[in-house]
Amino acid sequence: MPRPKSSFDxxxxxxxxxxxxxxDDDTMYTVYEIARLLQGLDPETELDIETExxxxxxxxxxxxxxxxxxxxADPVADDEPGHYGLA
Structure with missing residues (x-):
């Protein structure tokens, strides 16, 4: 539900x-690992599904x-995620 700007600190x-x-230049990551890195977390941090x-x-x-x-890079298997990195 929308909230007024004034309701935020x-x-x-x-x-x-x-x-x-x-x-890192030489590393490939899943989108889940990138999501963690963007928040300053270790890419292997365990998260609940809602947070993820x-x-x-x-x-x-x-x-x-x-x-x-x-x-x-394409996934290794059909049930695995792809990996992303710096071009």
């Missing part, structure tokens, strides 16, 4: 971090915005 500018500031869903809401637009700077 703090408003911050909406800024995306640069891919080179988030990802919220983090994905941030990670996917970031990946689309930075698509020209990223590359991807």
């Amino acid at each position: 703090r408003l911050r500018p909406f800024q995306f971090r640069e891919p080179g500031d988030v990802l 869903d919220v983090l994905l809401d941030w990670a996917i637009p970031w990946m689309v915005t930075n698509a020209e700077e990223l590359c991807f």
Whole structure:
């Protein structure tokens, strides 16, 4: 449900971090790992599904915005996620 701006203690500018500031040059990550890295978490941090869903809401637009700077590798198996890294 929409809320008035005045109901929040703090408003911050909406800024995306640069891919080179988030990802290592020689490493490929799943979208789930990228979502954690964008929040300053270790990519192997265990999260509950609700938290992971919220983090994905941030990670996917970031990946689309930075698509020209990223590359991807096909999943190893049909039931595995793909991996993404710096181009």
